[in-house]
Amino acid sequence: MTNALATDDAGRPAPSITLEGLEKSFSRDVIALDGVDLTIRAGEFFTLLGPSGCGKTTLLRILAGLDTANKGVVRIGGHDVTEVPPHKRSVNTVFQSYALFPHLNVEDNIAFGLKMQGVEKDDRQRRVREMAEFIKLTPLLGRRIDQLSGGQRQRIALARALVCEPNVLLLDEPLSALDAGLRGQLQVELQRIQRRLGMTFVFVTHDQQEAMVMSDRIAVLNNGKIQHLGTPREIFERPANTFVARFMGHDNLFDITSREGDLLDTPLGRLTVDTRTHGDKVLIRPETIELGEDAETDANYFTAVVRESFYRGSYIEYRLDVGEVSLRALSSNQGQKLHKNGERVPISICPEDIVTVTDGE
């Protein structure tokens, strides 16, 4: 697909995006973006991840031109677009609420952007139909918006943005309104579409699971600042600070009381770690804890007491007590017997699986 109105040079369909020193405040107290520098690579599936109110939507709206930053520069494909109004940017957005026009049917919704760009009727119809085919909506073209399910609406919002063949597609929590099943399906579908079209996707979510499933790279935001920028694996397994670690769902975080080479003293006991890191806290991911028979006696071997256990289907969650310290462990459900509450079980943690993190805000 080529883009008729692309602001960057032809033949470079997916541009990179550069943000420099972006600042945005709504009032003296409300600082939504606090100096964001960021480069999003051409053609990547990039995710902005962070808790509610951290500034994700604000960042996206500035990219789309729907809001103006107080300071900073936005470059798309190398061009400074900071002052270009939204209807002149080759950037499209899939809104959280879809924002489909209720007075138009599916076909006219998809065609809206093309019509506004002045695409001829024949051409327009052809492109809408192609897009409908692509996204498997053809039978719905004549329907009114309120006759559609959530998942169908989501796909139409996507189609409406994609049919304009933008250089960059922005997606603001497009899946958060859906139930778990549909959400899983659409996550996969979105990822496939992005790979097929090779566009640059900037995706916003507050769900770390979703971010990890879909993204090439993730920027974790908090209080308008980027906390960690990296691949899902980097962020999940080596979080930059305790904020990122907690946000990724890790709760086995312990203070380091003293360190000697690769030996760390923690409330849990003495831990052998693999690499020499300089973090302030030690992080043990629950799924890395080996339990019962699987526990190996050679390194980081402890005896724990089972406080509670929860059957979670594919895995079993244990709340363990090791001395004064409470620990969460996940063990894959392969039909084994559950350990009973109060039972003493041996546990071990492989030194490579232990990481240290710095104190984040």
Next chain:
Amino acid sequence: MTNALATDDAGRPAPSITLEGLEKSFSRDVIALDGVDLTIRAGEFFTLLGPSGCGKTTLLRILAGLDTANKGVVRIGGHDVTEVPPHKRSVNTVFQSYALFPHLNVEDNIAFGLKMQGVEKDDRQRRVREMAEFIKLTPLLGRRIDQLSGGQRQRIALARALVCEPNVLLLDEPLSALDAGLRGQLQVELQRIQRRLGMTFVFVTHDQQEAMVMSDRIAVLNNGKIQHLGTPREIFERPANTFVARFMGHDNLFDITSREGDLLDTPLGRLTVDTRTHGDKVLIRPETIELGEDAETDANYFTAVVRESFYRGSYIEYRLDVGEVSLRALSSNQGQKLHKNGERVPISICPEDIVTVTDGE
């Protein structure tokens, strides 16, 4: 806690519930309940699980007396209450939408049921305050309902029902409107409250994960009929039929083309199974598939090609191809390298982990 208006004998706070041959239809076509026989044990956390429209709410409403069955008997604590009107049943409901009175503040909402029962003002206030303490709402007592968050409302709806000290508490998808984080918290909290009070809870949900986390026993409903009644583990690991299996999220289901003792022929290949079951399909749970180095060569050993892999944080999901057949596998993320798309990996499934299921509707 003892109940002033309990319809059953004193000293037996949590009654059992028995439903016999319950039938309910709204019109000739719409059969909501199609002969339900069920015993809910005294003091258990019982869940009705099923897809939308399967009759869960209808069943609950009949229990509460808000709807009348066309046929069948409802017994609570041994007494036939089929014809007892709702305001005379010692059963309370937490509604999906909470149904808090918007013109009353938190305190008056909680006190409503007591007031209707004619409890003296002093007594009422004391009990409301105790309940507020219990459920950690005391600072909110003076607030208006619209000044509360979803989670707070949920707790008030719960408090309003609990303060009446009913013998049975009915909960109709009380968590479905909440976001994942809050939902997880409240799941744990609800379960703890139930255990502490020892009441009989009948909980409705369409989320199998939620059902598994919270329940002592689960009844899976479909088309107004009970498909499977059992503990979470029984239902997840030995689903009664393909409907239940699929509803619990299992998708590795294969036809059995022929059987010879403990050997089954399937599109996947020949499988050795542990027990002699008579199901029509074989079910392989993705988390029971051992992958790569972990695969054991002695039983049910295959070579698979990785089609796609998804990083999911605590685990990694693979879509594998074994010959013509596609298979989903989950492997716990213990820091290992991901298998690449197109890579050939050995897999094995322990015979004990393979179950067969009958064809459900």
Next chain:
Amino acid sequence: MPPSFEVSRRSLKWRETRHLLLTTAPGALWIVIFLVLPSLYLVSMAFMTNGPYGQPGMPLSLDAFRQLAGFGFLGWSPGNLYTLLRSIWQTIVATGLVVVLSYPIAYYITTCRASLRPIMLLAVVVPSWTNQVIRTFGWMNLLAPETPLSDAAQFLGLIPEHMGLFPSSFAVTLGLVYNFLPFMVLPLYAAFEKLDTTLIEAAIDLYASPMRAFWAAVFPQTLPGLLAGVVLVAVPAFGMYVVPELLGGGRSMMIGNLVAGQFTGASNWPYGAAAALLMLAATLIGIFLLRRLGKRAGGGEEVVI
């Protein structure tokens, strides 16, 4: 950042203000010119002196208010007080009746088939699309002496022999109720349609008898609609001119007639202006009280007029 960027931000703010002006100023100015200024002029007229032939003029004085309070050449007279009290009373009675008549109807419509409801609402509203003079004229026809209704009333001994049901204050009340009924049905219907029935179930589930469930779960939910309806009925009923003029026969004069009389007959504009001010004040106080009531009872939901 270059200063030009700051400048463009300021121009953005100005653009917003210009947009606000462009959109709201024409209509707002219209209201200012054709209602606010005239009202201010009317207010100022209340402080003028009535000329010997009924033209307002200088000097400024409070004569009009003195006269309004009942002080005239002959000392104090309660005539205006009667009129004010009569207006308030008529308004309360008519509004009360409208509430009682409308409540079940609004409820009934919501219980009917969804496809029927718009037709039913329309059926209630259509009579009010004809002009108020015509509607009132219809009642004049119906209530006149020697008509079946009047004969029946005579037969029952409700009215003296030979007399009609009109003109009378009964006819005025009837006319007011008839005129404003739809204004109550519509907001009440809207409230009933939004009614959250699970609240009723919750009340019953919490041991409330049907009657108590009504007061706990239905009435509070319809209260905002009811109050909106009360405002929509009571305000124009209080200011009504046509109905008492045509159906009252000069015996049930309301404050609207007092005001109008000074401009269509007696020609004492300052006095009329003062009476109009009184009317406006009473109306605003009434609205204020209703809003207070609404806020207190309606759980914070704003009463929308």
Next chain:
Amino acid sequence: MKRGALKRALGIYWWVLLFFLYLPLAVVVLFSFNSINSAAIFESFSLRWYYRLLANDQIMSALWHSIVLAMSSSVIAVLLGTLIGYGLYRHRRRGLGWLIVLIYLPIVMPDIVFGIADMTFFVRINALTGWLAPGLGPMILSHVTFEIPFVALIVYSRFVGLDPTLFDAAKDLYASPVKRAWHFIVPAIKPALISAFFLSFTLSIDDFVISFFTSGPESSTLPIYIWGAIRKGVTPEINAIATLMIAAVIVAAIISLLVTRRRPQTPPEGR
């Protein structure tokens, strides 16, 4: 069951109320066909009053004035009111309290005060400048004034009901400000525009008092004419005019029903 009895009672009450609502109109219609001048006895059917009516230039011009007044004031009010409604919505985060007070003013102002305020003011202006002599012009000005708020509120609440991101979506999809107004805003609020026009029209038709005080010798509307006629002495001719007006209203009601019905309503979901 008890519920059934209640519903049946309400059903009966419904018909009684309808009877009450339509009885006065029905009587007007009936006696417009009376061959004699009586409000008590219907002698025989005749069209005599209608012939007299059609021959009466004044009635015909009053009818015309009513229509012109309602039409032109509604068009202007929809225009101005829509602008205000949009402005109110777009800038709702600014404190626009004064504007809201201003908008509610015509709604809470009693007709009679409204009418005399305009009348006295117009007379004063007329004395000073010669403009605003009583007549159709000032009547239109006043009618627009009391119609604007209703239009503004209807349009505003329609805007509030729209998803605010729709405005962003339109921008995002390359719509320039003008195209946005034409291809998004106007179609999106079309239902509100139609009902605002309808409401303005009926408000104008229903008004008597304000028209009465601002009208001149040549701008009588039907209600003013009827008012005068009633005060001259009731004749069946009035019944005939009123009948024409009732008929027009019922036709309008049926049209509005058909218009609103054509949009298929989404079936209300479940319970």
Next chain:
Amino acid sequence: AEQKLYLFNWTEYMDPAIITAFEKQFNVDVVESYFGSLDEMYAKLQAGGTSQYDVVVPSNYYVPRLIHAGLVQPLDKSQLPNLPNVMEKFRNTAYDPGEKYTVPYQWGTTGIIYNEKVFPNAAESWSLLFDPEVNKGQPFSMMTDGQVMFGAACAYQGKGYGCKGQDAWVDAAKLVLKTKHRSNFTGFVDGTPVLPQVARGVTQLGLTYNGDYLLDKSENPEGYKHLNFMLPKEGSELWVDTMMIPSKAPHPKLAHQFINFILDAKIGAQLSNYNFYSTPNQAAVQYLEPELQQPPALPTDEQMKHLFFTPSLDGQELQMFQQIWSDVKSR
């Protein structure tokens, strides 16, 4: 027609044929507006009517008020060649000394219309209206014009129709108020619409003008068979209606032409023959129908003794009257 003449007249007071004739002769359109009471007329003029109408037709006692309030303009007698047709006694009158502003239109009386069948032996007295013993339960109305009502009450109380002053009015007000509070009182009605009311039986008694009575009777002899017009002996009203030109009349020239047209002998007679009122036009008398030469159209000399003008009120007096009257209405 290029021009329009705006005529502001009493209801039921003009022969449409005269209008047509005038329109034809002068190639104009005549736009007629009506009033039912002098109050209403005065209010309309004050509310901008002075620039809206070319000719108004007030009664004698409102003439000074209109002049002093500046609502009318002097006539240009040079444009009224027919003025000499007017009877001597209607020239240079007390209400328009010097004959600067008015030309008489018609004259007549105000009296009681009642149903003879209901009140078979009614005396020629205001007691029919004011004495509850005479009319125990029959519906009746009073006139909207307060001055006429006070005059009637004064006459009934023996102070004469033309009474004036605080004491007389307060006594009159008390009587009217008492009468108003009688259960069979149906309302204040203008002089013209009261007739169809009595004819239809809505009321059995009311105050009206002699010519209107005759006009309606001529149109509906059957309906008026039992209705009688009566001038109470205690004293009642004699009035003269005049033609005047508002101060800012848009077409004063046409207005003069119209007034002059009415003053024409044949047109004057045509008018009276149509509306059954007495003509002030001497030249027209010869063309009058005989009916107009006898009561009730033309009061007898005997009756003339009991007929009085309603007094013109001014300044302080006027305000006092209006306060008292508005108090009567609001109580």
